[in-house]
Amino acid sequence: MNGFMGRLLLVDLTSGRLSEEALDSGLMHQFVGGAGFAARYLYDRIDVHTDPLGPENPLLFMTGPLVGTAAPLCGRYEVCARSPQTGLWGESNSGGRFGPFLRFSGYDGVLFTGKAARPTYLAIRDGHAELRDAAHLWGKDTYETQEAIQAELQGTKLSIACIGVAGEGLVKYAAVINDWGRAAGRTGMGAVMGSKNLKAIAVGGQGQVPLANPDAFSAAVQATIEAVKEDVKGQFLTAGGTASTVDTTMWMGDIPNKHYSMALWEPVAKLGGGTMAETILTGQKACYRCVIGCGRVTRIGGRHATESIDGPEYETVAAYGSLILSDDLEGTAYASHLCNRFGLDTISAGSTIAFAYQLYNRGILTSKDTGGLKLDWGDIEPALTLTKQIAHREGLGDLLAEGSRALGRRYGVEDQAIQVNGLELPMHDPRAFVGMGLVYATSPRGACHNQGDMFLVDLGAPVPELDIQLGNRLESSEEKALMTSRVMDWRTLYNSLVMCVFCNPSADLVLDLLNGATGWNLSRDELLPLGQRAFQMKRLLNGKLGLTAANDRLPKPVLQPLVDPAVETQPPDMSILLPAYYRIRDWDEFTGMPSAGRMTELGLQDLVAH
Amino acid sequence: MFNFASEEWVQALKEAINSSAGYAEAAKTWEGDFYFIVEAGGPIAQETVMYVDLWHGVCREACLCPDRSLKNPAFVITASLPVWRKVIDKKLDPIQGMMTRQMKLQGDMVKIMKAVKAAKELVECTTRVPTKFPA
Numbered sequence: 001m002n003g004f005m006g007r008l009l010l011v012d013l014t015s016g017r018l019s020e021e022a023l024d025s026g027l028m029h030q031f032v033g034g035a036g037f038a039a040r041y042l043y044d045r046i047d048v049h050t051d052p053l054g055p056e057n058p059l060l061f062m063t064g065p066l067v068g069t070a071a072p073l074c075g076r077y078e079v080c081a082r083s084p085q086t087g088l089w090g091e092s093n094s095g096g097r098f099g100p101f102l103r104f105s106g107y108d109g110v111l112f113t114g115k116a117a118r119p120t121y122l123a124i125r126d127g128h129a130e131l132r133d134a135a136h137l138w139g140k141d142t143y144e145t146q147e148a149i150q151a152e153l154q155g156t157k158l159s160i161a162c163i164g165v166a167g168e169g170l171v172k173y174a175a176v177i178n179d180w181g182r183a184a185g186r187t188g189m190g191a192v193m194g195s196k197n198l199k200a201i202a203v204g205g206q207g208q209v210p211l212a213n214p215d216a217f218s219a220a221v222q223a224t225i226e227a228v229k230e231d232v233k234g235q236f237l238t239a240g241g242t243a244s245t246v247d248t249t250m251w252m253g254d255i256p257n258k259h260y261s262m263a264l265w266e267p268v269a270k271l272g273g274g275t276m277a278e279t280i281l282t283g284q285k286a287c288y289r290c291v292i293g294c295g296r297v298t299r300i301g302g303r304h305a306t307e308s309i310d311g312p313e314y315e316t317v318a319a320y321g322s323l324i325l326s327d328d329l330e331g332t333a334y335a336s337h338l339c340n341r342f343g344l345d346t347i348s349a350g351s352t353i354a355f356a357y358q359l360y361n362r363g364i365l366t367s368k369d370t371g372g373l374k375l376d377w378g379d380i381e382p383a384l385t386l387t388k389q390i391a392h393r394e395g396l397g398d399l400l401a402e403g404s405r406a407l408g409r410r411y412g413v414e415d416q417a418i419q420v421n422g423l424e425l426p427m428h429d430p431r432a433f434v435g436m437g438l439v440y441a442t443s444p445r446g447a448c449h450n451q452g453d454m455f456l457v458d459l460g461a462p463v464p465e466l467d468i469q470l471g472n473r474l475e476s477s478e479e480k481a482l483m484t485s486r487v488m489d490w491r492t493l494y495n496s497l498v499m500c501v502f503c504n505p506s507a508d509l510v511l512d513l514l515n516g517a518t519g520w521n522l523s524r525d526e527l528l529p530l531g532q533r534a535f536q537m538k539r540l541l542n543g544k545l546g547l548t549a550a551n552d553r554l555p556k557p558v559l560q561p562l563v564d565p566a567v568e569t570q571p572p573d574m575s576i577l578l579p580a581y582y583r584i585r586d587w588d589e590f591t592g593m594p595s596a597g598r599m600t601e602l603g604l605q606d607l608v609a610h
Numbered sequence: 611m612f613n614f615a616s617e618e619w620v621q622a623l624k625e626a627i628n629s630s631a632g633y634a635e636a637a638k639t640w641e642g643d644f645y646f647i648v649e650a651g652g653p654i655a656q657e658t659v660m661y662v663d664l665w666h667g668v669c670r671e672a673c674l675c676p677d678r679s680l681k682n683p684a685f686v687i688t689a690s691l692p693v694w695r696k697v698i699d700k701k702l703d704p705i706q707g708m709m710t711r712q713m714k715l716q717g718d719m720v721k722i723m724k725a726v727k728a729a730k731e732l733v734e735c736t737t738r739v740p741t742k743f744p745a
């Protein structure tokens with residue numbers, strides 16, 4: 001099967017049995033790969049009774065048809081399971097080299113089931129898979145783990161994905177960390193690994209992805225590289241990393257400040273990619289074959305002196321910076337380092353901590369609750385201490401390890417927690433780009449910016465060839481709902497391919513890459529329906545896991561207006577956006593599920609009876 | 611009224627910048643010189659090159675250049691007449707202009723990203739110049 005290695009590795013951790021399964025070419029045609037394929041594949045294997053942290057929850061690492069080819073922006077993988085953080089569909093992706101190296105090892109994906117009796121890791125080298133003892137790695141951080149496995153398995157160039165102590169301790173938003181500091185951070189996939197006593201996966205080999213039309217593919221790769229280099233977004237990312245977003249969008253109220261209570265806080269510029277480049281930056285890192293290299297390598301001095309840090313990225317400088325009114329760039333870099341080493345999602349960790357700051361400053365949390373820590377706005381030190389406590393489930397950290405929804409529930413202010421379905425909002429305030437409100441409310445994995453970056457579209461990155469047009473960022477309208485649905489379909493396809501959303505070659509180039517690799521001969525008109533099929537598939541799976549229309553809600557605080565004369569913001573009007581979006585999606589107003597007609601239209605008729 | 615991209619317009623812009631407290635504050639640590647280039651097309655027979663030297667919140671020099679050879683500025687921003695007009699009328703944010711490739715930028719991206727506020731103030735300055743655009 002061109003574009004694929006053609007097989008999945010099945011690992012039953014309970015019995016230690018390893019086996020293989022051929023990829024179903026029909027399913028690949030329908031769902032492409034990555035998270036889209038994973039949703040369909042796991043649909044038959046989980047239901048509302050599946051304990052996310054029980055042996056019965058299957059965990060799938062999956063790549064897509066472009067991963068590990070020469071195509072830029074495709075050095076990624078997805079990791080999917082029922083999420084312990086949300087109880088819904090869990091999906092997270094990461095860059096680096098792990099995805100390509102998994103393919104080079106001979107497989108498109110790995111499915112884990114069961115639970116190992118003792119700490120274990122999986123090694124796949126050139127098609128040979130083995131489970132190995134990881135007792136000596138348990139308790140080690142993610143960097144130590146990667147170093148130890150590299151030393152143990154000399155001879156093959158490897159990429160390693162692993163968990164740190166947060167995953168071992170089942171922190172609900174534990175991340176999977178690969179290639180030193182790359183993170184599949186969202187929805188707690190690290191905790192699922194921890195629940196299975198699975199410490200790491202090491203992959204490498206000499207395999208090559210078979211291509212249907214190598215010449216056409218190569219031409220598409222060249223054209224894509226040129227397009228990416230010309231894209232000013234890519235140039236900003238190269239120069240300033242993802243934190244360049246701070247510099248460009250803070251004036252629109254995009255970056256949330258003081259736990260979503262201020263539209264503009266000018267010192268945040270000290271956390272931007274521009275300042276970083278002129279101060280602590282020592283190098284850049286790129287995912288496999290990426291010509292942008294948005295990854296930052298930094299060095300900090302002072303009280304947390306660290307020679308080499310992966311990051312910080314945009315989400316981290318916001319979550320550990322502006323959310324608690326700290327402009328301490330070195331502090332946010334250190335927070336990034338701690339989260340990488342412990343294996344924590346910086347968005348959920350930082351946002352939950354910022355919520356604790358807010359509750360403390362409102363007198364709802366007291367020093368007794370915090371173990372004497374003073375959570376004063378502007379001081380990052382307590383946030384760093386809390387991060388360590390979360391990772392080790394110590395003190396207040398044990399509660400914070402459950403996320404902001406649990407923290408709010410404990411103190412009777414759940415409606416003040418900035419989360420959707422248990423997943424904390426990424427650092428793009430929906431009052432700066434109202435389309436993000438709709439994305440957060442309806443994304444299949446809780447508040448997520450990866451399944452629909454309306455902030456980028458309305459900032460200036462439309463996709464006119466797919467009729468995704470630039471719009472007024474503050475206008476809640478039928479048109480906005482339509483554009484948002486298209487963007488979400490498009491990004492869902494990206495997560496099936498699996499492709500980086502940060503820089504966007506034209507849809508025609510993506511099409512050429514996909515056709516060149518697979519030989520599928522798709523037309524441009526088929527791209528959005530491909531994305532929508534996977535999107536609705538995730539919705540159906542969420543329905544099976546208990547989601548209804550009542551879940552599609554934004555947290556109250558982001559529906560309150562922000563007042564700052566220097567910045568124009570507007571809360572999303574969900575009374576306009578949501579009904580329009582439901583009509584476009586053909587979702588039932590109570591169940592929240594697509595109609596039988598829409599499912600049939602999308603080729604999902606076999607699921608109608610469910 | 612000053613004709614857009616004339617020597618008089620450039621001088622009026624210099625004056626507007628130098629009397630703007632907002633710009634002085636926003637750009638107090640920023641330095642760099644620019645070519646603002648209006649591409650040939652429509653009523654613009656040949657490309658028009660404006661030079662502006664910005665230094666710590668003031669405009670040190672501004673002039674119309676016969677072509678690109680006169681100076682060697684750190685930054686070059688190129689756009690068509692309708693796009694410049696949209697920016698000056700505040701119908702197009704310069705960052706949006708760059709992202710949508712309506713405006714092309716050459717220069718140090720790190721310095722540019724640190725100048726977003728200054729750029730906004732600069733646009734404000736252009737709005738204070740009474741401008742007549744070619745039909």
Ligand code: SF4
Pocket residue numbers: 073074075095096237285286287290291292293294295500501502503
């Ligand atoms: S833009 Fe950044 S995250 Fe995306 S593929 Fe390139 S290096 Fe990786």
